[in-house]
Amino acid sequence: MDNATQVRLIGEVFAHLDAKTTAQASDIMYHETSAYYSPERLAQEKAILFRKYPLLMGLSGQLPEPGDFLTDDYSGVPIVVVRDRGGDVRAFLNVCRHRGARLVEGCGKAGRAFSCPYHGWSYSLQGKLMGIPDQGSFAGIDKEDRGLVELPAVERDGMIWVIPTPGATLDPDDHLAGLAPELANFGLADYHLYETKVLRRSFNWKMVIDTFLEPYHFGVLHADTVGPLLFPNLCLFDGFGHNLRETLPRRSIETLRSLPEIDWDLITHTAMVYVLFPNTVLVMQIDHVELWRVYPVADKVDECVMYLDFLIPQPVETESAKRHWERNMDLTIRTVDEEDFPVSTGIQSGMASKAQSTLVFGRNEPALAHFQRSINEALAAGS
Ligand code: FES
Structure with missing residues (x-):
């Protein structure tokens, strides 16, 4: 102030x-x-x-390093918020695009990628589908189309904002009036x-x-x-x-x-x-x-x-x-x-x-x- x-x-x-x-x-x-x-x-x-x-998911200090993530379910949808390799904060639905398992729980460090605990599909910290074990059994799948569902997320002045609706417009300045x-x-x-x-x-x-x-x-x-x-x-x-x-x-x-x-x-x-x-x-x-x-x-x-x-x-x-x-x-x-x-x-x-x-x-x-x-x-x- x-x-x-x-x-x-x-x-x-x-x-x-x-x-x-x-x-x-x-x-x-x-x-x-x-x-x-x-x-x-x-x-x-x-x-x-x-x-x-826009919901405040936390402050920047809660995700200091690339790979740090937190989850939230209380808004009514399962959300994972992560700092990607480039330092940007991103939010996704915490839902694997294979059969819907939760990717991560609580908060922690994801390393370089999220790996689903069910069958091992992996996703980059930017939500891209990277790996499918036994990929031959999924012949014809469009990997570009099976990335994590992204939510609007903005980090501004130490605050991390997310709207739990894909495609919504998020403008923290407008919201804070x-x-x-x-x-x-x-x-x-x-x-x-x-x-x-x-x-x-x-x-x-x-x-x-x-x-x-x-x-x-x-x-x-x-x-x-x-x-x-x-x-x-x-x-x-x-x-x-x-x-x-x-x-x-x-x-x-x-x-x-x-x-x-x-x-x-x-x-x-x-x-x-x-x-x-x-x-x-x-x-x-x-x-x-x-x-x-x-x-x-x-x-x-x-x-x-x-x-x-x-x-x-x-x-x-x-x-x-x-x-x-x-x-x-x-x-x-x-x-x-x-x-x-x-x-x-x-x-x-x-x-x-x-x-x-x-x-x-x-x-x-x-x-x-x-x-x-x-x-x-x-x-x-x-x-
Ligand atoms: S549900 Fe995630 S790999 Fe199968």
Whole structure:
């Protein structure tokens, strides 16, 4: 983030602190509870949000070398993302063109080619069918036509984007609607993956993202953990198309008042939350990045799965560094898992009871309203 933006945002924080206010939506918003429990709604979300929109598959540091690959099945199609020999990132359906076996599992290094574990057909990292054992038995096959099915994939500013639909057009700049230069400034390509955790929980996928989108609950739910570090009920909000930036000031930001603006550093004194529509939350912490990518599980309205990728500025080379990042990751997971997610589980069961037909978002919850309104708009436009 450039210095002028940091100074402007810090100025807005000070203005809110002085006036005892927070960023406000233009009005309160009533939101249908069926968005969280309707199977029809989930089917629509899967068909539109998880098929037609660019999904962030990870950061460049997760595929540092040619041959490195990762897989993803949660969008609803089996995807393998790989860095090819020329250094480009490519994505394919993780499906062998012989009889459909999965080529690879999890993440790892493919070497120079993918080799199918069933009968040994091999594919280059650019998806070309290279080898067929006992090729004579497949006389007449057009190898050019039996390469892996490629998906649109773009690596930009350290982020790897894929649309899980062959032939779709992928333009990250268009998708990010003005946010791309700001994200580029963070130098995400230079971060190293410390660890990925996969969490599966019993509530609608959108609730994971909801929990990041207002500090109104900090003083109550997190009163004894992260709450004291941040201001309860104070945030800045900016929308970028369907994406958003939420700025959560730490109490330490007050120390900047006595410094010249040229020395103002926003990142040290905030948690910066970005929602990269539709299912990614990027949290810029003081010294690391959390990447949350959330998916529904199959056709279950009340089940979600999320990846938490923990990205750090330097590779871990000492035991003390390892302990430092272990503690950091542990605090992150305990905060959401012991405080936020139990509330989400309760909300989901309350939804199922149909006790009420709408939720209400206050004017002090503008990021939450923006996220849910963006989903409503995307579904309306996509149907
Ligand atoms: S299914 Fe892959 S080689 Fe047969």
